[in-house]
Amino acid sequence: MTEQNFIPKAFSKSVEKGSFTWSSPSNIALVKYWGKKADQIPENPSISFTLDACKTTTTLSFSKKNSSSDFSFDVFLDDEKKDDFKPKIKTFFKRIERYVPFLKDYHFKIETSNTFPHSSGIASSASGMSALALCLMSIKRELNPDMPNDYFHQKASFLARLGSGSACRSIEGDLVVWGRHVEIDGSSDLYGIKYPYEVHPNFENYQDTILLVDKGEKQVSSTVGHNLMHGHPFAEQRFGQAHSNLSKLIDVFKTGDLNAFIQIVESEALSLHAMMMTSMPYFILMKPNTLKIINKIWEFRQDTGLHVSFTLDAGANVHVLYPANEAESVLEFIKNELVAYCQNGHYICDKIGFGAKQL
Ligand code: DP6
Numbered sequence: 022m023t024e025q026n027f028i029p030k031a032f033s034k035s036v037e038k039g040s041f042t043w044s045s046p047s048n049i050a051l052v053k054y055w056g057k058k059a060d061q062i063p064e065n066p067s068i069s070f071t072l073d074a075c076k077t078t079t080t081l082s083f084s085k086k087n088s089s090s091d092f093s094f095d096v097f098l099d100d101e102k103k104d105d106f107k108p109k110i111k112t113f114f115k116r117i118e119r120y121v122p123f124l125k126d127y128h129f130k131i132e133t134s135n136t137f138p139h140s141s142g143i144a145s146s147a148s149g150m151s152a153l154a155l156c157l158m159s160i161k162r163e164l165n166p167d168m169p170n171d172y173f174h175q176k177a178s179f180l181a182r183l184g185s186g187s188a189c190r191s192i193e194g195d196l197v198v199w200g201r202h203v204e205i206d207g208s209s210d211l212y213g214i215k216y217p218y219e220v221h222p223n224f225e226n227y228q229d230t231i232l233l234v235d236k237g238e239k240q241v242s243s244t245v246g247h248n249l250m251h252g253h254p255f256a257e258q259r260f261g262q263a264h265s266n267l268s269k270l271i272d273v274f275k276t277g278d279l280n281a282f283i284q285i286v287e288s289e290a291l292s293l294h295a296m297m298m299t300s301m302p303y304f305i306l307m308k309p310n311t312l313k314i315i316n317k318i319w320e321f322r323q324d325t326g327l328h329v330s331f332t333l334d335a336g337a338n339v340h341v342l343y344p345a346n347e348a349e350s351v352l353e354f355i356k357n358e359l360v361a362y363c364q365n366g367h368y369i370c371d372k373i374g375f376g377a378k379q380l
Contacts, residue, residue: 056250066200073374077148081156150184221277249300
Protein backbone atom coordinates (compact mmCIF):
# COMPACT_ATOMS: atom_id res chain seq x y z
CA MET A 22 0.00 0.00 0.00
CA THR A 23 1.22 3.47 -0.84
CA GLU A 24 -0.36 6.92 -0.59
CA GLN A 25 -1.51 6.48 -4.22
CA ASN A 26 -3.90 3.70 -3.15
CA PHE A 27 -5.90 6.25 -1.19
CA ILE A 28 -6.52 8.66 -4.05
CA PRO A 29 -10.09 7.98 -5.15
CA LYS A 30 -11.36 7.39 -8.65
CA ALA A 31 -14.56 9.11 -9.83
CA PHE A 32 -17.50 8.87 -7.44
CA SER A 33 -20.44 6.79 -8.59
CA LYS A 34 -23.13 8.88 -6.85
CA SER A 35 -23.74 12.45 -5.81
CA VAL A 36 -25.15 13.57 -2.48
CA GLU A 37 -26.68 16.96 -1.66
CA LYS A 38 -26.64 16.93 2.12
CA GLY A 39 -26.66 14.72 5.16
CA SER A 40 -25.13 14.11 8.53
CA PHE A 41 -23.08 11.38 10.23
CA THR A 42 -22.11 10.81 13.85
CA TRP A 43 -19.15 8.80 15.13
CA SER A 44 -17.87 8.26 18.61
CA SER A 45 -14.15 7.59 18.76
CA PRO A 46 -11.90 6.74 21.70
CA SER A 47 -8.60 8.07 22.92
CA ASN A 48 -5.68 5.63 23.17
CA ILE A 49 -2.64 5.24 25.37
CA ALA A 50 0.65 4.20 23.79
CA LEU A 51 2.67 1.38 25.33
CA VAL A 52 5.53 1.86 22.86
CA LYS A 53 5.60 5.57 22.15
CA TYR A 54 5.50 7.52 18.91
CA TRP A 55 7.89 10.41 19.38
CA GLY A 56 9.51 11.84 16.26
CA LYS A 57 8.10 12.10 12.75
CA LYS A 58 9.21 12.75 9.18
CA ALA A 59 7.37 14.79 6.57
CA ASP A 60 3.70 13.90 5.90
CA GLN A 61 3.10 12.50 9.37
CA ILE A 62 5.32 9.47 8.83
CA PRO A 63 6.49 8.16 12.22
CA GLU A 64 10.18 7.66 12.93
CA ASN A 65 9.39 4.43 14.76
CA PRO A 66 6.51 2.01 15.17
CA SER A 67 4.22 2.37 18.18
CA ILE A 68 1.48 0.29 19.82
CA SER A 69 -1.40 1.40 22.01
CA PHE A 70 -4.31 0.22 24.09
CA THR A 71 -7.53 1.70 22.77
CA LEU A 72 -9.48 3.29 25.62
CA ASP A 73 -13.14 2.82 26.33
CA ALA A 74 -14.52 5.71 28.39
CA CYS A 75 -12.44 8.65 27.10
CA LYS A 76 -14.16 9.44 23.83
CA THR A 77 -15.07 12.20 21.42
CA THR A 78 -18.42 12.18 19.68
CA THR A 79 -18.60 14.18 16.48
CA THR A 80 -21.55 14.94 14.22
CA LEU A 81 -20.61 16.15 10.78
CA SER A 82 -23.46 17.79 8.87
CA PHE A 83 -22.85 18.74 5.26
CA SER A 84 -24.69 20.56 2.48
CA LYS A 85 -23.64 21.25 -1.10
CA LYS A 86 -22.55 24.82 -1.73
CA ASN A 87 -22.44 26.81 -4.96
CA SER A 88 -18.80 27.57 -5.30
CA SER A 89 -16.01 25.14 -4.48
CA SER A 90 -13.24 27.71 -4.15
CA ASP A 91 -12.33 27.19 -0.49
CA PHE A 92 -13.06 25.14 2.61
CA SER A 93 -16.15 26.23 4.48
CA PHE A 94 -16.96 24.92 7.95
CA ASP A 95 -17.99 25.86 11.49
CA VAL A 96 -16.89 24.04 14.63
CA PHE A 97 -18.78 23.67 17.90
CA LEU A 98 -17.61 22.13 21.16
CA ASP A 99 -20.52 21.33 23.49
CA ASP A 100 -22.76 23.63 21.40
CA GLU A 101 -20.37 26.55 21.71
CA LYS A 102 -18.77 27.93 18.54
CA LYS A 103 -15.03 27.36 18.64
CA ASP A 104 -13.24 29.44 16.03
CA ASP A 105 -9.91 28.71 17.70
CA PHE A 106 -10.25 25.04 16.58
CA LYS A 107 -10.49 26.10 12.95
CA PRO A 108 -6.80 26.46 12.00
CA LYS A 109 -6.01 22.87 13.04
CA ILE A 110 -8.99 21.54 11.09
CA LYS A 111 -8.10 23.67 8.07
CA THR A 112 -4.57 22.21 8.11
CA PHE A 113 -6.13 18.76 8.33
CA PHE A 114 -8.45 19.47 5.39
CA LYS A 115 -5.53 20.75 3.30
CA ARG A 116 -3.50 17.62 4.04
CA ILE A 117 -6.31 15.22 3.14
CA GLU A 118 -7.93 17.06 0.22
CA ARG A 119 -6.32 14.89 -2.45
CA TYR A 120 -7.71 11.78 -0.74
CA VAL A 121 -11.24 13.16 -0.17
CA PRO A 122 -11.62 15.61 -3.06
CA PHE A 123 -15.20 16.59 -2.19
CA LEU A 124 -14.15 18.76 0.77
CA LYS A 125 -14.59 22.08 -1.02
CA ASP A 126 -18.00 21.07 -2.45
CA TYR A 127 -19.78 21.24 0.90
CA HIS A 128 -20.31 23.51 3.84
CA PHE A 129 -19.68 21.49 7.02
CA LYS A 130 -20.95 21.87 10.54
CA ILE A 131 -18.73 19.98 12.96
CA GLU A 132 -20.34 19.43 16.37
CA THR A 133 -18.14 17.73 18.90
CA SER A 134 -18.14 16.79 22.55
CA ASN A 135 -15.75 14.86 24.79
CA THR A 136 -16.57 12.51 27.64
CA PHE A 137 -13.55 13.93 29.47
CA PRO A 138 -13.21 17.61 30.41
CA HIS A 139 -11.49 19.69 27.72
CA SER A 140 -9.11 21.12 30.29
CA SER A 141 -8.22 17.76 31.86
CA GLY A 142 -4.82 17.60 30.21
CA ILE A 143 -6.04 14.57 28.24
CA ALA A 144 -5.30 15.19 24.59
CA SER A 145 -8.45 15.16 22.50
CA SER A 146 -6.58 15.16 19.20
CA ALA A 147 -6.53 11.34 18.84
CA SER A 148 -10.23 10.88 19.56
CA GLY A 149 -11.25 14.12 17.82
CA MET A 150 -9.32 13.62 14.59
CA SER A 151 -10.32 9.96 14.33
CA ALA A 152 -14.02 10.79 14.82
CA LEU A 153 -13.82 13.48 12.13
CA ALA A 154 -11.95 11.16 9.73
CA LEU A 155 -14.64 8.51 10.21
CA CYS A 156 -17.43 11.03 9.50
CA LEU A 157 -15.66 12.02 6.27
CA MET A 158 -15.32 8.37 5.29
CA SER A 159 -19.06 7.94 5.85
CA ILE A 160 -19.65 10.69 3.27
CA LYS A 161 -17.21 9.00 0.97
CA ARG A 162 -19.12 5.73 1.35
CA GLU A 163 -22.33 7.52 0.33
CA LEU A 164 -20.55 8.58 -2.85
CA ASN A 165 -19.04 5.09 -3.41
CA PRO A 166 -21.49 2.67 -1.78
CA ASP A 167 -19.62 -0.49 -2.77
CA MET A 168 -16.59 0.35 -0.62
CA PRO A 169 -15.42 -2.73 1.36
CA ASN A 170 -15.47 -2.41 5.14
CA ASP A 171 -11.75 -3.12 5.55
CA TYR A 172 -10.87 -0.34 3.16
CA PHE A 173 -13.24 2.00 5.00
CA HIS A 174 -11.35 1.46 8.28
CA GLN A 175 -7.91 1.50 6.72
CA LYS A 176 -8.54 4.75 4.92
CA ALA A 177 -10.17 6.29 8.01
CA SER A 178 -6.96 5.51 9.89
CA PHE A 179 -4.87 6.88 7.01
CA LEU A 180 -6.81 10.16 7.08
CA ALA A 181 -6.81 10.36 10.88
CA ARG A 182 -3.02 10.06 10.85
CA LEU A 183 -2.84 13.19 8.73
CA GLY A 184 -4.83 15.02 11.43
CA SER A 185 -2.78 13.74 14.34
CA GLY A 186 -0.39 10.79 14.26
CA SER A 187 -1.76 8.97 17.29
CA ALA A 188 -5.33 9.37 15.95
CA CYS A 189 -4.69 6.60 13.42
CA ARG A 190 -4.56 4.19 16.39
CA SER A 191 -8.12 5.11 17.48
CA ILE A 192 -10.21 3.56 14.70
CA GLU A 193 -10.52 -0.17 15.18
CA GLY A 194 -9.22 -2.78 17.60
CA ASP A 195 -8.15 -2.99 21.23
CA LEU A 196 -4.43 -3.13 20.57
CA VAL A 197 -3.30 -1.12 17.58
CA VAL A 198 0.10 -0.95 15.85
CA TRP A 199 1.12 2.00 13.72
CA GLY A 200 4.44 2.10 11.89
CA ARG A 201 6.33 -0.52 9.93
CA HIS A 202 7.86 -3.25 12.06
CA VAL A 203 9.58 -6.22 10.41
CA GLU A 204 8.01 -8.78 12.72
CA ILE A 205 4.43 -7.49 12.42
CA ASP A 206 2.71 -8.53 9.21
CA GLY A 207 0.69 -5.81 7.57
CA SER A 208 2.12 -3.02 9.74
CA SER A 209 2.45 0.29 7.93
CA ASP A 210 3.68 3.83 8.42
CA LEU A 211 0.51 5.02 6.69
CA TYR A 212 -2.20 3.67 9.02
CA GLY A 213 -2.82 1.70 12.17
CA ILE A 214 -3.69 -2.01 12.13
CA LYS A 215 -5.27 -4.27 14.73
CA TYR A 216 -2.47 -6.16 16.46
CA PRO A 217 -2.53 -9.38 14.43
CA TYR A 218 -1.11 -12.00 16.82
CA GLU A 219 -2.09 -13.94 19.91
CA VAL A 220 -2.95 -11.93 23.03
CA HIS A 221 -3.04 -13.72 26.40
CA PRO A 222 -6.23 -13.41 28.52
CA ASN A 223 -4.16 -11.52 31.15
CA PHE A 224 -4.59 -8.47 28.92
CA GLU A 225 -8.37 -8.78 28.55
CA ASN A 226 -10.19 -5.85 30.04
CA TYR A 227 -6.88 -4.27 31.14
CA GLN A 228 -7.54 -1.26 33.36
CA ASP A 229 -6.23 2.30 32.99
CA THR A 230 -6.91 4.83 35.74
CA ILE A 231 -5.79 8.26 34.62
CA LEU A 232 -4.55 10.45 37.45
CA LEU A 233 -4.94 14.11 36.54
CA VAL A 234 -1.87 15.63 38.14
CA ASP A 235 -1.86 18.77 36.06
CA LYS A 236 -4.84 19.93 34.07
CA GLY A 237 -3.14 22.96 32.60
CA GLU A 238 -2.44 23.66 28.94
CA LYS A 239 0.24 21.51 27.37
CA GLN A 240 3.70 23.01 27.96
CA VAL A 241 5.02 21.56 24.70
CA SER A 242 2.68 21.06 21.75
CA SER A 243 3.04 17.70 20.05
CA THR A 244 4.34 19.33 16.86
CA VAL A 245 7.10 21.12 18.76
CA GLY A 246 7.78 17.94 20.74
CA HIS A 247 8.16 15.69 17.70
CA ASN A 248 10.43 18.27 16.08
CA LEU A 249 12.78 18.06 19.03
CA MET A 250 13.77 14.61 17.76
CA HIS A 251 15.32 16.16 14.62
CA GLY A 252 19.03 16.29 15.31
CA HIS A 253 18.49 14.89 18.81
CA PRO A 254 21.76 13.28 20.04
CA PHE A 255 19.98 10.04 21.02
CA ALA A 256 17.44 9.91 18.18
CA GLU A 257 18.73 6.81 16.40
CA GLN A 258 19.14 4.86 19.63
CA ARG A 259 15.63 5.83 20.68
CA PHE A 260 14.05 4.72 17.40
CA GLY A 261 15.98 1.44 17.63
CA GLN A 262 14.80 0.96 21.21
CA ALA A 263 11.16 1.34 20.14
CA HIS A 264 11.61 -1.37 17.47
CA SER A 265 13.19 -3.71 19.96
CA ASN A 266 10.58 -3.05 22.67
CA LEU A 267 7.82 -3.82 20.19
CA SER A 268 9.59 -7.08 19.28
CA LYS A 269 9.73 -8.01 22.96
CA LEU A 270 6.04 -7.20 23.42
CA ILE A 271 5.06 -9.78 20.78
CA ASP A 272 6.29 -12.51 23.11
CA VAL A 273 4.85 -10.82 26.20
CA PHE A 274 1.38 -10.60 24.65
CA LYS A 275 1.57 -14.28 23.77
CA THR A 276 2.79 -15.59 27.12
CA GLY A 277 0.97 -13.09 29.35
CA ASP A 278 4.22 -12.28 31.21
CA LEU A 279 3.02 -9.27 33.20
CA ASN A 280 6.40 -8.58 34.83
CA ALA A 281 8.04 -8.26 31.43
CA PHE A 282 5.11 -6.12 30.25
CA ILE A 283 5.58 -3.74 33.19
CA GLN A 284 9.29 -3.40 32.52
CA ILE A 285 8.82 -2.51 28.86
CA VAL A 286 5.91 -0.12 29.39
CA GLU A 287 7.50 1.84 32.24
CA SER A 288 10.81 2.02 30.41
CA GLU A 289 9.03 3.41 27.33
CA ALA A 290 7.33 6.11 29.42
CA LEU A 291 10.60 7.15 31.03
CA SER A 292 12.45 7.05 27.70
CA LEU A 293 9.86 9.40 26.20
CA HIS A 294 10.46 11.86 29.02
CA ALA A 295 14.21 11.31 28.83
CA MET A 296 14.06 12.40 25.18
CA MET A 297 12.38 15.64 26.25
CA MET A 298 14.87 16.25 29.02
CA THR A 299 17.81 15.75 26.66
CA SER A 300 16.59 17.74 23.65
CA MET A 301 17.49 21.34 22.86
CA PRO A 302 15.51 23.18 24.14
CA TYR A 303 14.87 20.77 27.02
CA PHE A 304 11.74 20.24 29.07
CA ILE A 305 10.70 18.51 32.24
CA LEU A 306 7.03 17.66 31.84
CA MET A 307 6.70 15.62 35.00
CA LYS A 308 5.59 17.46 38.14
CA PRO A 309 6.66 16.64 41.70
CA ASN A 310 3.39 14.73 42.14
CA THR A 311 4.08 12.64 39.03
CA LEU A 312 7.25 11.37 40.72
CA LYS A 313 5.50 10.85 44.05
CA ILE A 314 2.90 8.68 42.29
CA ILE A 315 5.55 6.67 40.45
CA ASN A 316 7.40 5.97 43.68
CA LYS A 317 4.18 4.97 45.46
CA ILE A 318 3.37 2.56 42.62
CA TRP A 319 6.82 0.99 42.88
CA GLU A 320 6.49 0.62 46.66
CA PHE A 321 3.02 -0.88 46.41
CA ARG A 322 4.14 -3.33 43.74
CA GLN A 323 7.10 -4.40 45.85
CA ASP A 324 4.93 -4.88 48.95
CA THR A 325 1.99 -6.69 47.36
CA GLY A 326 3.38 -8.43 44.27
CA LEU A 327 0.42 -7.02 42.32
CA HIS A 328 0.98 -6.08 38.68
CA VAL A 329 0.31 -2.37 38.77
CA SER A 330 2.42 -0.16 36.49
CA PHE A 331 2.38 3.30 34.99
CA THR A 332 2.79 5.02 31.70
CA LEU A 333 2.91 8.70 30.78
CA ASP A 334 2.07 10.75 27.74
CA ALA A 335 3.76 14.06 26.95
CA GLY A 336 2.64 15.64 30.21
CA ALA A 337 2.43 15.24 33.97
CA ASN A 338 -0.63 12.96 34.17
CA VAL A 339 -0.10 9.32 35.09
CA HIS A 340 -1.90 6.36 33.51
CA VAL A 341 -2.03 3.57 36.08
CA LEU A 342 -2.27 0.23 34.27
CA TYR A 343 -3.32 -3.07 35.90
CA PRO A 344 -4.98 -6.36 35.01
CA ALA A 345 -8.75 -6.72 35.53
CA ASN A 346 -8.44 -9.46 38.18
CA GLU A 347 -6.40 -7.16 40.43
CA ALA A 348 -8.72 -4.19 39.99
CA GLU A 349 -10.32 -4.25 43.42
CA SER A 350 -7.08 -4.02 45.43
CA VAL A 351 -5.42 -1.60 43.03
CA LEU A 352 -8.38 0.75 42.97
CA GLU A 353 -8.44 0.74 46.75
CA PHE A 354 -4.72 1.68 46.70
CA ILE A 355 -5.35 4.41 44.13
CA LYS A 356 -8.14 5.94 46.20
CA ASN A 357 -6.25 5.71 49.48
CA GLU A 358 -2.76 6.65 48.35
CA LEU A 359 -2.66 8.29 44.93
CA VAL A 360 -5.72 10.48 44.54
CA ALA A 361 -4.25 12.93 47.04
CA TYR A 362 -1.62 13.83 44.40
CA CYS A 363 -4.21 14.64 41.71
CA GLN A 364 -5.28 18.19 40.99
CA ASN A 365 -8.58 18.67 42.86
CA GLY A 366 -8.56 14.90 43.48
CA HIS A 367 -9.55 14.25 39.87
CA TYR A 368 -9.03 10.92 38.15
CA ILE A 369 -10.75 8.94 35.39
CA CYS A 370 -11.34 5.18 35.48
CA ASP A 371 -10.94 3.70 32.05
CA LYS A 372 -10.05 0.36 30.50
CA ILE A 373 -9.16 -1.17 27.19
CA GLY A 374 -11.90 -0.68 24.56
CA PHE A 375 -12.50 -1.82 21.01
CA GLY A 376 -12.52 1.26 18.82
CA ALA A 377 -14.87 3.74 17.24
CA LYS A 378 -18.62 3.33 16.75
CA GLN A 379 -21.06 4.95 14.38
CA LEU A 380 -24.09 6.35 16.24
C1 DP6 B 1 3.54 11.25 23.53
O1 DP6 B 1 -0.23 12.14 17.91
O2 DP6 B 1 -0.36 14.12 19.46
O3 DP6 B 1 1.27 10.76 23.04
O4 DP6 B 1 1.12 13.70 15.11
O5 DP6 B 1 1.85 15.89 16.00
O6 DP6 B 1 -0.54 15.18 16.26
P1 DP6 B 1 0.92 14.75 16.16
O7 DP6 B 1 1.30 14.11 17.56
P2 DP6 B 1 0.48 13.24 18.60
O8 DP6 B 1 1.69 12.65 19.48
C2 DP6 B 1 1.46 11.75 20.49
C3 DP6 B 1 2.70 11.51 21.25
C4 DP6 B 1 2.56 10.68 22.50
C5 DP6 B 1 2.96 9.23 22.26
C6 DP6 B 1 1.98 8.36 21.52
O9 DP6 B 1 0.76 8.58 21.62
O10 DP6 B 1 2.45 7.42 20.86
